[in-house]
Amino acid sequence: MVERTTTASQYRDLTENIRRASSSVNRALLEITSGKRILAPSDDPSAVQEIQSLKITQLRNDQFLSNIGSALDELSFVDTTIDHIELTLEEARKQAVAGLSGTTTAESREAIAKQLDSLKAQLLSLANTSFNGKFLFGGTASNSAPFTQGVGGVVSYNGNANPVFIRADEQTLVQTNVTGAELFVGPPDVFAALDSASAALRADDENQLRTALDDVSSGLSQVRLAHSAVGATISQLQNMQEALLQLDVNLQEQAARLQDVDLIEAATRLNQSQRALEAALSAGGRIIRLSLLDFLD
Known part of the structure; x- marks a missing residue:
């Protein structure tokens, strides 16, 4: 037994x-x-809880990176478009200066006026630039063209001056748009300035042409100021993107050490x-x- x-x-x-x-x-x-x-939550409950917290942080981080990536894509397009706007206004200024040379004839003044009319049309097209189905310079009214040309060639702004922001991290909102009001309406109104310059050339009105030239020059300055702000925003977002990418690496490393x-x-x-x-x-x-x-x- x-x-x-x-x-x-x-x-x-x-x-x-x-x-x-x-x-x-x-x-x-x-x-x-x-x-x-860790193959089951019961293996290390405290580590599992910390890993979940890290994953939540990483999801938010990924959303910030997505926001910044989309904003940088759009701002890069805005930056290129404003480059063309600057070039157009520089050419308009050059043509207006040529009209004040003192050696113009009625024929040459008409040729310059037509050139200014063409530059105005080019500027209007740039002002109504769209990206991914949204008009860039209409403020928050981005579903329709912000600028329209009416009777007598008068250009009107139909957008608004509202800023567009993105959440770039937990604490930071960044404005990512430039409005048509900032770029073109001013004062001065660059479209009105180009109309005035063309009319002055056709009327051989030197004083009016000088005033229009001053307005074109001021308009060019306001465009350059806005362009500089876009460049600063791009640089800010790129720095934030780099920091978030590093944070993403750190979060992955922390999770790996735990799991x-x-x-x-x-x-x-x-x-x-x-x-x-x-x-x-x-x-x-x-x-x-x-x-x-x-x-x-």
Whole structure:
């Protein structure tokens, strides 16, 4: 009776040893193949909670990066468009100066006036530039062309002066638009200035042409000022983007330290567990042989 009880106890111990060793082997294999030390929330509840917090932060960070990326794409297009606006106004100024040379004829003044009319049309097209289905210079009224030309060639602004902001990080809102009011309406109104210059040339009115030239020059200055602000915003967003990308790397590294398995340590545990399993199986074989001999005796 004692021998049978001892054998039963040995079997129970053997079974438990094999179960534990086998579980350890399987655990180590799962960690190595998955690369993760946390396979279930119960493995390390505090680490799981911290990882979830890091993931939430990373999701917000990714949204900020998306906001900045979209804004930079649009601002790059705005920057290029304002380059063309500057060039157009510089040419208009050059033509107006030529009209004041003192050597013009009625024919040459008409030619200059027509050139200014053409530059005005070019400027109107630039003022109604769109990007990804949105008009760039209408403020928040971006679904329709901000500038229209009516009777007598008068250009009207139908947009607004409202800024457009993006959330660039937890604390920072950044304005990402330039309105047509800032660029073209002023004062001075560059479209009205070009109309006035053309009319002055056709009427051979030097005083009016000088006033129009001053307005074109002032309009060019206001465009350059807006252009400088766009460049500063692009630089600010690029710096913030770089910081957020680094933060993204840091968040991934923190999560990896919490969750990723130490492959060397896991391989060592696997080796130890395999030896323990082999030892338990070997012990089981000896117990079975002894039990069989006892039975035969």
